[in-house]
Amino acid sequence: MVIKHKNIFKTESAWSNADEKLLCLDTGSWRTERPVLDKEKCNYCGLCALYCPPQCMKDMGDYFEADLAFCKGCGICATECPRNAIAMVPEGEFADEG
Amino acid sequence: MVEKTKKKSRVFNYFCEEDQFAGGVAWCSGCPLELTARFVPKVLGKNMVFVGTPGCAAPVLHGQNVGAWHRLAYMASVMTGVPSKATGLTRYYNRIGQDATVVCFTGDGCATDVGFQPLSGAAERNEKIIYITYDNEGYMNTGNQRSSATPLGAATTTTPVGKIGRGKTTVSKNLPLVMLMHRPAYMATATLSHLEDFAKKLQKAKEKVKKGFVYLHVFSPCPVGWRINSNMSIEVCRNAVRTNYFPLWEAEDGKPRFTVEIANPKPITELTKLMRKFSHLKEDGLAELQKAVDERYALVKSLCDAYK
Amino acid sequence: MKEIRIHGRGGQGAVLAARMLASAFVLEGKSVASFPMYGFERRGAPVVAFTRIDDKPIREKTQIYTPDCLIVIDPGLLALTTLFTGLKPEGVFILNSPKKLTEQPSENLKTSGVVNATQIAVEEIGRDIPNTCLLGAFAATTRWLKLQSLLDCLPDYLSGDILQRNLKSTERGYREVEVTKW
C-alpha cells in the first residue's frame, strides 16, 4: 500500500489544538439586519454588550459597537437597550458598501 | 452627548477572563446557549475543562479535526458518559494536585434523559464537578424533538399537533428539584435575563465545587425550536422568571432559597405569547399549563419556606 | 441524465427545493433522486442539495461533481470558491440576486437565469423564503420542466394560505427571471 495521505493529526487519536488552528465562521454573512447606534441616546451601560450572544460588541470607551464580521443580526441588543438607542437596519441599506 | 449618568453594568466586574470562543461559531442567531457558553468561562476562568456531548453545544465545543472553536481544554463524550468522564478527570487532577474546574455542559436531553443515571451517580458520590444543563426543553440540535424536559402541551416534532395530537401529554421532569434531593454541595437555577444572578451563582459554584458536587440548571429557550423571533430570546427568559414558569433559586447543602422573588407574577400567557410553541393551546390548555406552573412553584416555595 | 446542484444556507429551503424539483419531474414521468449534504443543521450554515433526473432508473449514490445546472439561493455564496467547480459545458446557472450579472461568472456557463427571488418572496409570502420562486426561474431558464408540473407538486409540501403564496412566488419566478445566453 503506497500512502499518499499527509497526516492531519500529530497524535494517534483525534485531538484538536486551538493554538495550531482556531476555527472561525463568517457569521457576519448570516445577517439580514445590523444594529445601528444613536450615540445621543446611549449612556454606555453596556447591556447590549452583555446580552449579545456572540459577545461581539466592542467597548469604544463611551459606547459599544458590534463587530460586523460576527454579528448575526439577531436584534437582541436593540430589544434589550433600556434607552432604545439601537435600531436594526436591513442589510440592503448598506449593499453598496461592498 | 447625554451626560453619562450610569456607569457600566456591574456584571462586567464578574468577568475574570476574555471570551474563549472564536467570534463566528455555529449557533443560531439569537441563541441564549451561545451567550451561556461564552459567559461561563468569562466568570469561571480559563483553568477549566469542558466535558460535552452531542447536542447544540457539540458542533462548537468539540473541534473539527485539528481545528477548535475555542481555547478551552475539553473532552467529547457520548450522552451516557459525561459526569462519569468528569469524575475520572476530577479524581485524577485532585490526586496529582492539578488545579482545575471540571465542568459538564450538556442540554436537557442528556441531563434529564440519556445521561440522567450517571448524573445522579456523580451527584450521589458528591464528585467535585460543576454540571451545567442548558435547558431548551427538547432535542433542539436534531430539530426540536421532545425530551422529558418538554413542558405539558408543547408542540415538538415528536409531540405534534394534529386532528388528535395536542402536543406533549405529560408534565416535564423537574430536574432542579430532583437534583436538590441529591443534596449537592451547591445547586442553582439561572437564566440569561438575570446575568448578575447567574454570575454570582457561577462564582459560588467555583467555590463550592472544592467541597463537592455542583448543579446549575440554566433556562435557555431555543429561538428556532420554540419559534421565537431571534431578538426576543432574552425577553422570553425574563418573562419565564416573571410568570414563575422558571423560578430563580439556589441551595447550599440541600437548603433551598429564592434568589429572585416575584411579588406579583404575570399570567403564563405573558410567556406563551412570545412563541408559537404553545400557539395551538386554547383557554383550557393554557389553564392546564398555568396550573402545572403554579403547582410546581408552590412546591419550590414550600421547600424554601421550610428552610427560612 | 441531468444533474442539478442547489446551494443555500440553513433555513432557506434548499433541501425542500431539491425535493420539490424531484416531485415535479416525477409528474413528467422521469426517474429522480434527491438528497442533501450537511453536517449539523444550523440556521445560516451552508447547505448543498442534489437532484438527479433521468429517463431510466438512477443508481448512482454519490454527490454531484459535474452538475448540468447550479441553483444558488443565497447571493453571498457567490464567494464560495468551489461553487462552479465541475460545471458541465453548456452549464445553466440560476441565481437569486437583486443585481444583474454583468459578466460570465464561469466559462462553462452558457445560460444564466437571474431573479430577485428574495424580493418576490417577501412580497408574496411575507418572508425571505426564495426557494419556490427560484424553481419557477429554473423551469423558465432550462425549459427541462413545465411550470404546471411545478405548480401541481407544491400541494404535496404546502397547504392553505402558504401554498397559495408560494404558487404566486413560483409563477413570478417563471415570468420575471432574466435569461442570458453567454
Added chain:
Amino acid sequence: MKAKKGQVRVITGNAVGAYGAMICRPEVVAAYPITPQSELAEQLAQFVANGVLDAEYVEVEGENSAMNVVLAASIAGARTFTATSSYGLVFMYDALQETASFRAPVVMVDANRETPGIHAVSSGQQDMISARDTGWVQIVVENDQEILDQIIMAYRLAEDYDIQLPVMVNYDGFYLSYLAEAVEIPPIEDVDTFLAPLKQQPGRQKLVPGVSIGCGTHGMEMGYVEARYKHCMALERVKNKVDEIDKAFGDYFGRYYGGQIEEYRTEDAEIIVLASGSAAGTVRTVVDTKREEGVKVGMVKLRLFRPFPAERLIKALKGKKAIGVIDRSLCFGWKYGPICMELKTLAVNIGAIPILSYIDGLANLDVNVPHIERVINEVNAAAQGKPYQEVTWIPMEE
C-alpha cells in the same frame, strides 16, 4: 537479571485479578460488581481500605460509568484499572469504543460469562466475542497464575508508546474466577522494574486544564480515516509486541506463555486442536493420553484473540492434516464458532485441509475429557480422508 521469588498464595482467580492490578500501582480504579467478578471489585476496595493500594477507588453506579471514569482518568494521564463481565461489558459498549478510539491505555479484566438475551449466570466467552469490534486488544488466559502475569504484561503492552491501546484480559468466569490455585505474587518492586521501560518512552498526549487542547474532536472526512488507519496499524503492531513482552516477562519472572499463541506438542503433530481459556488445560491432558495411544495430535492455545494472530497461526498450522477448533461461544450469522470462522479465513494459507468447528462449554457446561477425545478422534478420521461433520454442537448430540 531475574526477579526475586514472590509470595505464594492459594487464592481464587478473582483475587488474583485484584492482586495483579494492585501490584501494577493503578492510580484510578472504578469497578461495578457483577457475578462472577464481584470478589475482584471487593478485594480491590479492601486493598484501598487497608492502605495497601493507594488509588482513587470510584464506587460507580454502573459499568458504563466505570469505563468512562477510567477512560477520562487515563486521558488525563493516570494508570487505571477496571473489571467487569457479560451484562456489564455490553452495558459499557459505547464507552468501550470511545476508550479504544481515544487510544486510552486502560487495562480491564473480563470474567467471561454468557451475554444477556438468554439470561444466564454461567461461563462462556460470548461477552468477549460480542466486543471484538470495539478496537480493544483482547487476550485470553488459561489459569490463575496467567491472570496475574497477563495483567502485568497488559500494562507494558497498553502503555507502550507504539501501541497506546486498551487491553482486555479475559478469564473464564466460574471456571477460573472461583478456582483457587497456588499463585506466586511477585514483589511490587520487581513489577516496577518490569514496567520501568515505559518511563523511557515519549509521553502520550494528555488532557490538561488551561491548555487549549481537546480530546475527542470530530474526525472530519480524512481526519476520521487517518485516526482509524492509525488505530488498525497499532493493532497490527500489537502482535509482535505481545511476543516480545512475553519473552521479556519469561526472561525476568521465569514464566513464558508463548505470546500470541502457545504451541503444545505441535512440532511433529499431524492434527491440531485449537482451544482457548481454561478448556486448554483439559485439552493438554487429552493430547498427552492420545499421544500415548499413538495419535500425532498437538494443541494450539489461542491467547491473543484481538488482533487475530494470523501469521503465527499460519506458521503453526501449515502442513497439518486437519484441525479441530473448540469454541466456547457462537457466532450469530455463521454456523461455525467465532474462532473457527476467523481461522477459516486463513485456510488458503494453511492448506485445503478439514477444519472442524466444535461448539461446547456454553453456560457452565464442561469442556470435559470425553468431549475432547471425541474431537480428536473425529479430526483424526477427517485427516485420513473419512467424511466429517463441519460443525458440531457437542451438547446437542448427547
